[in-house]
Amino acid sequence: MNSTQPDDPLADAAYRDVPAEAGGRAGRTWWDANAGEYLAEHGDFLGTADFCWCPEGLREADAGLLGDLTGARVLEIGAGAAQCSRWLAARGVDVVATDVAHGMLAAGAGYDRPGHPPTPLLQADARALPFADASFDVVFTAFGAIPFVPDAVRVHREAARVLRPGGRWVFSVTHPLRWAFPDDPGEHGLTASRSYFDRRPYVETGTSGAVLYAEYHRTLGDHVAELAAAGFVLERLVEPEWPEGHERTWGGWGPVRGRLLPGTAIFVTHR
Template sequence: MDSEDRLADAGYRTVPDEAGGRAGRRWWDANAAEYLDEHGAFLGPDEFCWCPEGLREADAHLLGDVTGARVLEVGSGAAQCSRWLLGHGAAQVVATDVSGGMLAAGAQYDAAAGRRTPMAQADARALPFADDSFDVAFTAFGAIPFVPDAARVHTEVARVLRPGGRWVFSVTHPLRWAFPDDPGVGGLTATRSYFDRRPYVEVGASGNVLYAEYHRTLGDHVGEVVAAGLVIDRLVEPEWPAGHDRTWGGWGPVRGERLPGTAIFVTHLPG
């Protein structure tokens, strides 16, 4: 990263949508290796983990039976979840991410395992696939938190899903945004309005937006999903498991015992 763009300030603020929306690609390219060094062992190179609580698709079955299915992963990172699906019955899986750095890390995972996971660099708001191409689509904390216009993600996913297809996505639980991003006791007291929708933004010394993460209330998420023509089947709020002592950012056993950290929406496109 250029020295002029070293972090100078951070906080909740309004920034132009274009600047916030394009920051994600640069940030993930620059930080892919560091992110995987910190979290790669927990995520596994070919495991399907929905959230920092450690909920695994092998136990949750939120995608349903994927045997013979065409599956799309949006905001895949290094394609760990897609790699798992290829070994669990899916006929076709494509992992997409806006970050070339994360996909390059995925290629390294493939090389180490002697396998190939189909991957494509793509913005989740403009998926390069034909209508009705997939039976299932999902994202585990990908894309949605990092764009100002997540409604476009849902609309694009609805477009590429076949009628009856399923769309499942996990995000930071909206309730968390009222609390400091602290996994300890400091994170148990609300200090901000839940309804303050300004994104969390990191700004470089040059004034460039280096990172932006967007807050949506539960009602916002519901409204955007429904507007895309999708039907919500379930809202899953994983509880913090006993004996799970790993801290990940604002997630940890102290807060996890009292406050939800993740929301997982299970939806489908009507037939």
């Protein structure tokens, strides 16, 4: 991800085990430090009030993965700048967005339109949500929270706790198959170079030795097992295909790999 930490420049990037506390803490500091750079690079694609599930460009307006939201109370975790929640709010949905990084939420607050009610934003760790039990009908995240913590089962359990019986939990992540391949959108990224079963996180370390960034790999089986442990039933696993005419690259995502390999997995579940 090429961390930007002026006080602790990037010294090394590799797949390796790190203490869970250090890896889990890095997500908050990295997104605080890099919010502006990230949004400058991807903001035109994500928009300020659009609901995009993945780099393939699948929109909720077309996919309808959250179901009928009439009268529903909705929670977004790992919301970043809350573009998805802002899109829902503009359609009359009762929604609140949370993220662990103040930098991302602050950037998102600037996206609210003058003269319109602000999108409800709250800084919170997805592993310890400040909401009462059974207080939402739908919880979702688009590439938020889950990849950046070593204990994703806690995220699932918190989603289950705040959902009402029958409530829906939908989340998108990097497709686990991608972890066996280099993070390269070109031809080089088509040759597997690591074991799919190597669960060591991708870690960036500063010159101080501190963990600046950590992203965690889980197999499809791991995701399903963690969902089951939290009491969820898997309804659908959506693997968006790369659309014709979509030429944008985003990290390891792009048309070369996208036409041959899945890049995103979206889990649609209910409690």
